[in-house]
Amino acid sequence: MDPVLILDGLEKAFGGLQVTSAMSFSVEQGQLSAIIGPNGAGKTTLFNQITGYLKPDRGRITFYGEEITGLTTEQIVARGMGRAFQITSIFPEETVLDNVRVACLSRLNQTRRPLKAVSNFKEATDKAYAILESLGLKNHSDRLAFELAHGDQKLLDIGMALGLEPKLLLLDEPTSGMSPEERQLTRDLIKKLWKEFNLTMMFIEHDMDTVFGIAQVVRVLHQGRLLAEGTPDEIHNNPEVISAYLGEDLQ
Amino acid sequence: MADTGRYKDLTFWVLLLLIFGLLPLVKTSSYQLMLANHILIWGMFALAFNMLFGVTGMLSFGQALYYGLGAYSVGMMVKYLGQSWFLPGIGLGLLLAALLSVLVGLLIIRVSGVFFTVLTLAFGQLAWQITFRWYHFTGGDDGIQGIIPPGILSDRTVYYYFTFAVVVMSIWFMRRLARSPLGLTLRCIRQNPERVHFLGRSVRLNQLGIYMISSILSALAGSLMAGVDYSIHTNMLYWTTSGEVILMSVLGGIGQSFGPFIGAAVIIIIEDVVGARTEYWSLIIGIIMMVMVILFPRGLVGEFRALRSRLRSLTVQKRG
Numbered sequence: 001m002d003p004v005l006i007l008d009g010l011e012k013a014f015g016g017l018q019v020t021s022a023m024s025f026s027v028e029q030g031q032l033s034a035i036i037g038p039n040g041a042g043k044t045t046l047f048n049q050i051t052g053y054l055k056p057d058r059g060r061i062t063f064y065g066e067e068i069t070g071l072t073t074e075q076i077v078a079r080g081m082g083r084a085f086q087i088t089s090i091f092p093e094e095t096v097l098d099n100v101r102v103a104c105l106s107r108l109n110q111t112r113r114p115l116k117a118v119s120n121f122k123e124a125t126d127k128a129y130a131i132l133e134s135l136g137l138k139n140h141s142d143r144l145a146f147e148l149a150h151g152d153q154k155l156l157d158i159g160m161a162l163g164l165e166p167k168l169l170l171l172d173e174p175t176s177g178m179s180p181e182e183r184q185l186t187r188d189l190i191k192k193l194w195k196e197f198n199l200t201m202m203f204i205e206h207d208m209d210t211v212f213g214i215a216q217v218v219r220v221l222h223q224g225r226l227l228a229e230g231t232p233d234e235i236h237n238n239p240e241v242i243s244a245y246l247g248e249d250l251q
Numbered sequence: 252m253a254d255t256g257r258y259k260d261l262t263f264w265v266l267l268l269l270i271f272g273l274l275p276l277v278k279t280s281s282y283q284l285m286l287a288n289h290i291l292i293w294g295m296f297a298l299a300f301n302m303l304f305g306v307t308g309m310l311s312f313g314q315a316l317y318y319g320l321g322a323y324s325v326g327m328m329v330k331y332l333g334q335s336w337f338l339p340g341i342g343l344g345l346l347l348a349a350l351l352s353v354l355v356g357l358l359i360i361r362v363s364g365v366f367f368t369v370l371t372l373a374f375g376q377l378a379w380q381i382t383f384r385w386y387h388f389t390g391g392d393d394g395i396q397g398i399i400p401p402g403i404l405s406d407r408t409v410y411y412y413f414t415f416a417v418v419v420m421s422i423w424f425m426r427r428l429a430r431s432p433l434g435l436t437l438r439c440i441r442q443n444p445e446r447v448h449f450l451g452r453s454v455r456l457n458q459l460g461i462y463m464i465s466s467i468l469s470a471l472a473g474s475l476m477a478g479v480d481y482s483i484h485t486n487m488l489y490w491t492t493s494g495e496v497i498l499m500s501v502l503g504g505i506g507q508s509f510g511p512f513i514g515a516a517v518i519i520i521i522e523d524v525v526g527a528r529t530e531y532w533s534l535i536i537g538i539i540m541m542v543m544v545i546l547f548p549r550g551l552v553g554e555f556r557a558l559r560s561r562l563r564s565l566t567v568q569k570r571g
Binding site for chain 1: 424428430433435438442443446448449450452457460
């Protein structure tokens, strides 16, 4: 089967700073992969280019056989890309249910309907509840999103991306700011969601237990370049990666 | 949550229908009836403005443009073609507002925040200047007098019920919209526009849509007003008219579904009561606004609700 996503020679500079250079890799259908690298390695910038938030200076991005370089975020999302954010990005004054439901409505192309009450859109509502159930947030459905604890807000963010039924889901540091217990739970949850929703998933993460615990493929970014790509074992034993990023203590 | 929201709305609906529906039946002077008519129309205008500001987060300082457009559509039709063109004039105003709001909207929704606000003000003042200077066509500073609704609508009470029905339908439409997927999307745009992009929805298109809806309803308010006062004036296009709906909305509470309507009622009543005693009524409004913004930022309706829920939790504590 053709890869879901192909990056081919992506380049991006902010002024004189090269944040992405000669970036090429492809993501296979159904893959659960991680992107790691020190701060400033260009991880989030890469996600921004894949999702059309930033335009690469050079190179091509192909999503399900179609070139998406230069398309807007809306167009790329409409083609099946979902994204959750490092700094939680939710609608704080709406209910937890509506945060996910608006994503489901968007997927069903019903966000322009001006008269019928949101609660009467059964398909979107059922789907939103199902997602909240999988995330363990169903009990909080009627609360306002800003009232949730930080960890739950991060899950809600993921839930909104799931509402789009994405073919490819990008998560930017899903466990950042969480306690070790929450991290463990989130790690299990990501794996569960990946299986339950048959997702192709790529996540950026600093927590090595999460990365090496669940990823099938790990890609290491360093100074805007792809330093290494391989199974967790291969990455773990890669001398270049160790000297650049992981450090001796992981040996 | 959803159910309490419906309940709160219900209280307002009952009060609105009872007070304004029965008002002509009790002994009211024609002046009082006109005042009630003003409250209805300004309330609707303020609610339409708040669809932009409170809901979507677009502070327009130029809705007088559409309010005046509606009024002048009716006024000029009656002036040049005769009284029977009153109702077609309303239709024309709605049509022109729809067209103009798309054209202006396409130009100004590209910018956001204070730049958007300044541009709305600029377009509004432009329209005011044109109307003011073009004496031969618009009547300039003299305005247009003698705009009397045709047929049975020329009866004060009938016209009152006519505007009452139109206002109720418009408010009903706005409340439906607030609960719909479109309303939810608009609130999401105010809270986090970036995330809306990542849900695959265009922020600009939605903003253009609500700018159009709000402008059409503003034009409707203006055209109805022409038949209440029997006259129109360039002041309806002036920036102070745009400012007035902002004051009404802030006073009543921009985050509250019916706040702007309550704000409109309060301001009109203050203008009337204080205005009868002193010409410095705008000073009183100014002081009230300062106190509200500094001490009660949630507006009258918002603060009232907060107070009620605090009292309720107090009584629960006592019982517990």
